[in-house]
Amino acid sequence: MADCDPATDAVPACSALAAGLWRCRGCAAVCVPPPDAIAQGRTRCPRCDAIVHPRLPASVARSWAFLLAGTALYLPANLLPVTTTASIGGRQSDTIFSGIVYFWKDGSYGLAVLVFVASIVVPMTKLLLLSLLLISLQRHDRRWAVQRLKAWRALEIIGRWSMLDIFAITILAALVQVESLAELRPGPGAMAFGAVVVLTMLSTHWFDPRLLFDKPEGEVAPMPPEFTDPAGDAP
Amino acid sequence: MSDPVDPRDDSPAEAAAPTPAPATATAPSAADLPRPVIARRAHYSLWLVWLVPLVAVVIGVYLGARSILNRGPTITIYFHNAEGIEANKTHIKYKDVDVGIVRRVKLTKDHREVEVTAEMRGNSGIESLLVTDTRFWVVRPRIGAAGVSGLNTLLSGAFIGMDAGRNATEKREFEGLDVQPAITADVPGRTFTLIADDLGSLDIGSPIYLRRVPVGQVLAYAMLPDGRHIRFTIFVTAPYDRFVTTHSRFWHASGVDVDLGAQGLHVQTQSVVSVLAGGIAFQDLPDPDAPPTLGPPPEAAERTQFTLYPQMSDALKRPDSQGFDYRLLYASSVRGLAVGAPVEYRGLPIGEVTRIAVDGKAGEDNPEPKIAVDVRVYPRRLPTINKSGPEDMTLDDQRKRLDPMIRRGFRAQLKSGSLLTGQLYVSLDFVKDAPAAHIDWTTSPPTMPTAPGALDSLQDSLASLARKLDAIPYDQLAGDLHKDLADLDATLRHVDGLVQHLDTGVVPEAKNTLADARKAVEDLRKTLGTVDQTVGPQATNALGEVSKAAQSLKALADYLERHPESLLKGKPEDPK
Numbered sequence: 001m002a003d004c005d006p007a008t009d010a011v012p013a014c015s016a017l018a019a020g021l022w023r024c025r026g027c028a029a030v031c032v033p034p035p036d037a038i039a040q041g042r043t044r045c046p047r048c049d050a051i052v053h054p055r056l057p058a059s060v061a062r063s064w065a066f067l068l069a070g071t072a073l074y075l076p077a078n079l080l081p082v083t084t085t086a087s088i089g090g091r092q093s094d095t096i097f098s099g100i101v102y103f104w105k106d107g108s109y110g111l112a113v114l115v116f117v118a119s120i121v122v123p124m125t126k127l128l129l130l131s132l133l134l135i136s137l138q139r140h141d142r143r144w145a146v147q148r149l150k151a152w153r154a155l156e157i158i159g160r161w162s163m164l165d166i167f168a169i170t171i172l173a174a175l176v177q178v179e180s181l182a183e184l185r186p187g188p189g190a191m192a193f194g195a196v197v198v199l200t201m202l203s204t205h206w207f208d209p210r211l212l213f214d215k216p217e218g219e220v221a222p223m224p225p226e227f228t229d230p231a232g233d234a235p
Numbered sequence: 236m237s238d239p240v241d242p243r244d245d246s247p248a249e250a251a252a253p254t255p256a257p258a259t260a261t262a263p264s265a266a267d268l269p270r271p272v273i274a275r276r277a278h279y280s281l282w283l284v285w286l287v288p289l290v291a292v293v294i295g296v297y298l299g300a301r302s303i304l305n306r307g308p309t310i311t312i313y314f315h316n317a318e319g320i321e322a323n324k325t326h327i328k329y330k331d332v333d334v335g336i337v338r339r340v341k342l343t344k345d346h347r348e349v350e351v352t353a354e355m356r357g358n359s360g361i362e363s364l365l366v367t368d369t370r371f372w373v374v375r376p377r378i379g380a381a382g383v384s385g386l387n388t389l390l391s392g393a394f395i396g397m398d399a400g401r402n403a404t405e406k407r408e409f410e411g412l413d414v415q416p417a418i419t420a421d422v423p424g425r426t427f428t429l430i431a432d433d434l435g436s437l438d439i440g441s442p443i444y445l446r447r448v449p450v451g452q453v454l455a456y457a458m459l460p461d462g463r464h465i466r467f468t469i470f471v472t473a474p475y476d477r478f479v480t481t482h483s484r485f486w487h488a489s490g491v492d493v494d495l496g497a498q499g500l501h502v503q504t505q506s507v508v509s510v511l512a513g514g515i516a517f518q519d520l521p522d523p524d525a526p527p528t529l530g531p532p533p534e535a536a537e538r539t540q541f542t543l544y545p546q547m548s549d550a551l552k553r554p555d556s557q558g559f560d561y562r563l564l565y566a567s568s569v570r571g572l573a574v575g576a577p578v579e580y581r582g583l584p585i586g587e588v589t590r591i592a593v594d595g596k597a598g599e600d601n602p603e604p605k606i607a608v609d610v611r612v613y614p615r616r617l618p619t620i621n622k623s624g625p626e627d628m629t630l631d632d633q634r635k636r637l638d639p640m641i642r643r644g645f646r647a648q649l650k651s652g653s654l655l656t657g658q659l660y661v662s663l664d665f666v667k668d669a670p671a672a673h674i675d676w677t678t679s680p681p682t683m684p685t686a687p688g689a690l691d692s693l694q695d696s697l698a699s700l701a702r703k704l705d706a707i708p709y710d711q712l713a714g715d716l717h718k719d720l721a722d723l724d725a726t727l728r729h730v731d732g733l734v735q736h737l738d739t740g741v742v743p744e745a746k747n748t749l750a751d752a753r754k755a756v757e758d759l760r761k762t763l764g765t766v767d768q769t770v771g772p773q774a775t776n777a778l779g780e781v782s783k784a785a786q787s788l789k790a791l792a793d794y795l796e797r798h799p800e801s802l803l804k805g806k807p808e809d810p811k
Contacts, residue, residue: 021268022271029269030268031268031269031270031271032269032270033271034270034271034273042273043271043272043273044271044272044273045271045272046269046270046271046272047269049272052271058284061284061285062284065284065285065287065288066284066287066288068288068291068292069287069288069290069291069292070291072288072291072292072294072295073291073294073295075295075299076294076295076298076299076302079299079302080298080299080302091326091333092323092324098323188298192294192295195291195294199287199291
């Protein structure tokens with residue numbers, strides 16, 4: 001069991017893993033893994049039977065996977081129409097940006113800014129921030145660890161609110177169904193946008209913030225190869 | 236060991252509490268902590284997580300590709316103005332099916348037209364409809380002779396209508412029409428061309444009538460480059476298009492044709508709509524010379540060109556297969572004769588006046604220029620009994636035929652067609668006792684001898700009367716008159732003597748007679764005075780009575796007028 005020395009650590013705290021302990025993510029119980037625990041199979045929490053890992057397995061890889069998936073869908077989400085309105089005036093398809101332009105031209109500057117921030121700025125910020133976090137993690141950059149942690153927390157809190165657009169569209173699509181007079185349908189962009197939000201939330205979820213504070217390989221307790229990052233984090 | 240927690244841990248003490256291992260110390264040592272349960276290992280590969288971005292990329296590419304594929308071709312339409320056209324709002328419709336949307340509206344570089352860029356819907360095979368003769372126009376509410384259309388655009392806003400062409404050559408740039416075409420390309424029928432002298436009251440969309448059945452419309456008209464003719468493009472819908480044959484004649488059925496000619500007042504209309512909006516009528520005019528076994532004349536091919544006659548009578552004239560021009564020289568006034576006036580042979584029309592002009596300039600050798608009336612005669616117009624079929628007539632044939640006729644007094648006369656209008660026509664007939672004459676075949680056209688018309692002969696009679704009056708010897712008459720007057724003077728003197736004799740002899744006796752007469756008259760007056768005295772007063776009384784009676788009647792009438800009921804009920808009692 002490796003010692004943890006607050007004085008030499010970058011952050012004045014030492015991790016459970018460094019102390020030779022595993023912590024259950026479900027009930028926060030701490031347990032001591034047998035030396036060959038990983039090799040024997042899955043380790044479950046003695047209290048709540050949840051699977052216990054020293055760190056989220058393949059956290060960076062999974063986070064990357066979801067992040068890339070989200071990025072791939074970010075383009076269609078913004079380029080394809082999110083709503084298709086059919087009314088007497090004809091059919092009209094709106095993308096997120098054309099809706100913002102419409103609000104702005106209409107004089108609803110507040111609404112335009114709100115939609116712009118919630119639907120374009122926030123998802124993009126999430127994608128960029130998560131990429132930064134993952135890249136810095138892979139480069140073992142341990143500067144600003146606390147600030148990066150705070151950023152990650154902010155991402156986790158904000159994440160769900162990005163669904164605002166989707167909520168608005170679903171509510172409108174349910175409400176605006178006046179036979180032949182007016183009809184509002186979600187477009188393919190809405191689906192892509194929803195997927196982007198969900199994928200970034202998953203990416204945020206699989207990002208293990210404890211990794212921010214782990215010392216580079218070798219200083220940490222030995223980890224079986226299965227738990228190392230298949231993305232090429234480990235040399 | 237200090238706090239063995241990561242930054243997220245909240246209560247380290249709780250961690251050990253419920254575990255089966257006894258917790259004896261407040262800060263449990265690692266050995267006291269429970270061990271995780273070892274479960275069976277899950278068999279899944281970590282690389283599966285990379286399926287997520289893979290699927291996402293596939294979906295993203297699919298969505299993008301679909302939207303790009305759905306985009307269809309982009310076309311450019313040039314309009315004169317962009318009334319009602321809005322980017323991303325105005326749709327393009329073909330047969331009321333949405334086939335595209337306007338993406339951009341801007342002025343052309345020379346600022347003369349509006350360039351409308353539209354994106355057609357993909358996967359609809361629209362490319363094959365975007366050909367060289369495809370037409371685009373802006374649908375707006377339209378009220379015309381043919382009815383009201385485009386009312387739905389009042390609510391939905393204008394849209395761009397499209398009419399697919401039939402060509403095979405694809406095209407991406409189009410000139411937009413200003414008005415909606417009357418006939419779309421998918422309507423079966425045939426297009427024809429008409430050449431007319433003027434537009435009349437026709438317009439795009441004016442109806443075409445066949446025996447007063449509307450069978451088509453005017454598609455377009457344009458002035459020919461010479462500036463003297465109008466070319467109409469008309470469309471006759473199936474199945475009526477087969478009635479347009481090579482022998483069809485078209486004429487203006489516009490409005491009311493009031494024809495005030497040698498034949499009197501003639502009013503011709505087609506239908507109420509055509510009276511208001513104008514129209515074109517057509518009808519077959521079969522060749523009278525064609526044998527009846529030939530069957531109906533052949534159908535006219537697409538785009539056949541016809542002449543549009545100003546009126547029905549012009550159109551339905553016999554085929555002017557062969558005409559012969561003659562010149563008629565008149566020394567009298569031709570007032571009332573007009574170009575187009577009929578030339579008749581004993582009442583049968585066989586030609587018309589083509590030109591009226593003065594024959595040469597006045598001068599020494601031509602001190603009294605005559606009026607030259609050029610006529611064109613169509614001998615074939617004369618219906619002939621026992622005809623042996625069409626014959627090709629030459630000027631020589633005419634000469635052989637006409638010379639003997641001229642010898643028998645065949646002359647051209649100007650006659651009044653109608654006393655009401657004073658219009659003249661040229662009558663070809665035999666004139667009795669006409670002075671000998673002959674056709675001058677040397678001139679071009681040949682000059683046919685003329686005879687004075689009805690008015691001319693009247694004038695001639697008047698002239699001869701005047702000549703007779705002129706011949707009276709007024710001087711001698713005056714001398715005789717002078718002598719007569721002297722005789723009269725002597726006679727009067729005799730009369731004077733006679734009167735004096737009367738004065739002395741007869742008058743005194745007459746005076747007595749007059750005195751007697753006066754006496755008799757005075758007697759009569761006395762008698763009448765007696766009558767006056769006796770009858771007069773009584774008559775005055777009687778008249779007074781009649782006057783009173785009339786007053787009573789008037790009072791009664793007044794009362795009855797106020798109280799008509801008193802006729803039934805009687806006069807009510809005086810309330811006093």
